[in-house]
Amino acid sequence: MSDITAWLARLGLGKYIEAFTANEVDFDALRHLTEENLRELGLPVGPRRKVLAAIAALNTDTLSPPSSVSAPAPPRHEAERRQLTVMFIDLVGSTELSQRLDPEEMRDVFHAYQSAVSAEIARYEGYVAKFMGDGVLAYFGWPSAHEDDAERAVRAGLAAATATASLTPGSLDQPLAARIGIATGLVVVGDLIGEGSAQEQAVVGETPNLAARLQALAEPNAVVIAGGTHRLVIGLFELIELGLQELKGYATAVPAWRVIGEADTEGRFDASHGVSTPLVGRSKELDLLLQCWQQVRTGSGHAVVLSGEPGIGKSRLAAALEERLRAEPHARLRYFCSPYHTNSALYPVIEQLSRAAGLRLGDSTSAKLDKLEALVLQSAPDLSEAGPLLASLLSIDFANRYSPIQLTPQAQKARTLGVLIEQLERIAARQPVLLVVEDMHWIDQTTSEWLALLVERLPDLPVLLVVTFRPEVHPPWLKQSHVTAVSLASLGRDEGEAIIRRLTGGRSLPSEVTNHILAKTEGIPLFVEELTKTVLESDFLVDAGDHYQLSRATCSTDEDVNGGWYCEVF
Ligand SMILES: Nc1ncnc2c1ncn2[C@@H]1O[C@H](COP(=O)(O)OP(=O)(O)OP(=O)(O)O)[C@@H](O)[C@H]1O
Ligand SMILES: [Mg+2]
Numbered sequence: 001m002s003d004i005t006a007w008l009a010r011l012g013l014g015k016y017i018e019a020f021t022a023n024e025v026d027f028d029a030l031r032h033l034t035e036e037n038l039r040e041l042g043l044p045v046g047p048r049r050k051v052l053a054a055i056a057a058l059n060t061d062t063l064s065p066p067s068s069v070s071a072p073a074p075p076r077h078e079a080e081r082r083q084l085t086v087m088f089i090d091l092v093g094s095t096e097l098s099q100r101l102d103p104e105e106m107r108d109v110f111h112a113y114q115s116a117v118s119a120e121i122a123r124y125e126g127y128v129a130k131f132m133g134d135g136v137l138a139y140f141g142w143p144s145a146h147e148d149d150a151e152r153a154v155r156a157g158l159a160a161a162t163a164t165a166s167l168t169p170g171s172l173d174q175p176l177a178a179r180i181g182i183a184t185g186l187v188v189v190g191d192l193i194g195e196g197s198a199q200e201q202a203v204v205g206e207t208p209n210l211a212a213r214l215q216a217l218a219e220p221n222a223v224v225i226a227g228g229t230h231r232l233v234i235g236l237f238e239l240i241e242l243g244l245q246e247l248k249g250y251a252t253a254v255p256a257w258r259v260i261g262e263a264d265t266e267g268r269f270d271a272s273h274g275v276s277t278p279l280v281g282r283s284k285e286l287d288l289l290l291q292c293w294q295q296v297r298t299g300s301g302h303a304v305v306l307s308g309e310p311g312i313g314k315s316r317l318a319a320a321l322e323e324r325l326r327a328e329p330h331a332r333l334r335y336f337c338s339p340y341h342t343n344s345a346l347y348p349v350i351e352q353l354s355r356a357a358g359l360r361l362g363d364s365t366s367a368k369l370d371k372l373e374a375l376v377l378q379s380a381p382d383l384s385e386a387g388p389l390l391a392s393l394l395s396i397d398f399a400n401r402y403s404p405i406q407l408t409p410q411a412q413k414a415r416t417l418g419v420l421i422e423q424l425e426r427i428a429a430r431q432p433v434l435l436v437v438e439d440m441h442w443i444d445q446t447t448s449e450w451l452a453l454l455v456e457r458l459p460d461l462p463v464l465l466v467v468t469f470r471p472e473v474h475p476p477w478l479k480q481s482h483v484t485a486v487s488l489a490s491l492g493r494d495e496g497e498a499i500i501r502r503l504t505g506g507r508s509l510p511s512e513v514t515n516h517i518l519a520k521t522e523g524i525p526l527f528v529e530e531l532t533k534t535v536l537e538s539d540f541l542v543d544a545g546d547h548y549q550l551s552r553a554t555c556s557t558d559e560d561v562n563g564g565w566y567c568e569v570f
Helices: 003-010 014-022 035-040 045-060 066-070 094-100 103-123 149-165 206-217 227-233 265-271 283-297 314-324 347-357 365-379 386-393 409-430 445-460 493-503 511-521 525-537 552-556 565-569
Strands: 080-091 127-132 135-140 178-193 200-204 223-226 237-245 254-262 302-307 331-336 433-438 463-469 483-487 541-543 548-550
Touching (some): 003 014, 035 045, 080 103, 080 149, 080 206, 103 149, 135 149, 149 178, 149 223, 149 227, 149 254, 206 254, 283 314, 283 463, 283 483, 302 314, 302 445, 314 463, 347 365, 347 386, 347 445, 386 409, 409 433, 445 463, 511 525
Parallel strands (some): 178 223, 302 483, 331 433, 433 463
Antiparallel strands (some): 080 135, 080 178, 178 200, 223 254, 541 548
C-alpha cells in the first residue's frame, strides 16, 4: 500500500485513492494541495474538509524530519476506534463432510469454498481478516472505509451464500451451504498479533462476537443481521424480522433480521433520496422540463440531462417533475444504474423489466414466464421474437415454452436492443412517456448502447428522456439539437435556509449556527440536510419551543462561535 493510499484509507476516504494516484498526488504533493485542487480531484465538500484538516495537522508537524512525514506508519500498526461491519461465514456440515471425504478432497472443497466467498467479499471491497477452518471473518470499513459499508457487507453476504450454494465439488451429491452473520458497531482495531502468515489485526469489541453468534443461528444459505446493521440498511433490502434472540454470552435478548434479498429498486431509491420533502428553488429548471414535456406531448421527443455534484439535487428535480405530471395521462419508466453493477450488461433495463412484470424472488420459472408474457403482450402483438429474447435477458429458463434462439451472441444482443426500443415505441404510440435514467455515471456498456439508440429515435417519439449524472460523464449524443443539458448549480442562501427551516420544523436556529451551516455546505442540499441534522442531534442546542438556542453548557464555555464549540460539530 502506498503512503497516500494508507493515509486516505486512514481518513476513511479510500474511494478517492484512484483520483489521487491517477493525478500523481504523492505524499509530498499532498502538503501543497489547495481546496481548488481537491475540487478538481472530484472531492465533494465533506471529504474536502477532512483532507484539508488532515493536511493542516501534517503541516503543523514542522519539527518532524521530512522522511518521517513522507512515510507515515501504515494504518495496520495503530490502534484506532472506528465503526466496522463484521461478517462471519461458516460452512454448513463441515464435520460431516470431513468424515465422508478423504483429506485431499476435503482440502479441495475448502479451497473452492474459500475462493468463492473471498471473491464476493473482494467484489464489495471488504477485507478477509482470517480463515478459521471452515469459517471466514471479514471486515467492511477497515482498512478502507466506504459510506455504504453496511450495505456492501449485506450484498457480499447474499452473494457469498449464492456462490457457496452453486458449488457441488468432487464426489459430493449436493451443493454446499453457508450460514452468515453480520453486525455493525464501534470496535478498536488494534496492534498486529502473531508472526508471519499467522499475523492478524486484532479487532476488539462486541461486534465480532455478535456477528459470530448470529451466524450460528442462521439457516443454511441465510444471512442474519444485527440491529446496528439493520439501521443502516433499512429500505435497501427485503427483511424478515426474527424478533428477539437469546444469544450465548448476552444478558438480554438481541433483535435480529434475516435478509431475503434486495428491496424493490424504486423503493430503495426513494428511501435513500428523501423525495417526499418539498422542493426548494429550481423553478427555472423545473419550468424548462415542463416546457420540454409540452413539446413532447405534440409528438417530438426530447432529452434533458441533469448533471451536477453528488447531492446537488438531480434526483430531487427529476422527482419534482414526476410529481408535477402525476395528474396527466402518461407512462413513466424509471431506470437506475448501480455502482455495484457497472459491468453487468443491461442491469438497469433488466431491473426495470422485472419490476414492471412484477417478478418475485420465489416465483417458479413458469410463473415468471407468465408474468413476462403478460407484460410483453401489453405492447407487442405477439411473443414470437420478444418472448425468448426477453426471457433470456432476464435469465429465465424458457426451454419448455419457446424454441432455442438461433442467433450469434452479437446478433442476439442487437435484436434484444431492437425489441426493447420497439417495445418503447409501442408504449409511446398510446400515450406520452416520461423515461428517467438515473446515475448514468454508473451505466454499463450495453445500457449505454441502448440509451444512444433511444436518443437517436427520440425526435419521432412522444418521449421525454431525463438522464441524471455526475459531472465526469460526457455522453457522445450530448450535442444533438433535441438534447438539452442542464448543469445544476449550488442553491442560494435563501434556499439553503429554507431546507434548514424544514428540518427544524419551522423553528429558527441561532443566526451564527445557520451562518456556519450555510458557509460549510456551499449550497449543496444534501450537505445542508446532513449538517443540520447533526447540529440538531448534538448537545449544543436546546429546543426552546418556537426556536432553538445554544445550550447553557455551550454558552458557559465562554467561547464565541469562532472559538471552539462548533468545531466539534462542524
Ligand atoms: N431543491 C431541493 N429542495 C429540497 N431538497 C433538496 C433539493 N435538492 C436536493 N434536495 C435534497 O438533498 C438530498 C440530495 O439530493 P439528490 O439525491 O437529488 O442529489 P443528487 O444530485 O441526485 O445526488 P447523487 O449524485 O448522489 O445522486 C435529498 O435528500 C434531496 O431531497
Ligand atoms: Mg441522484
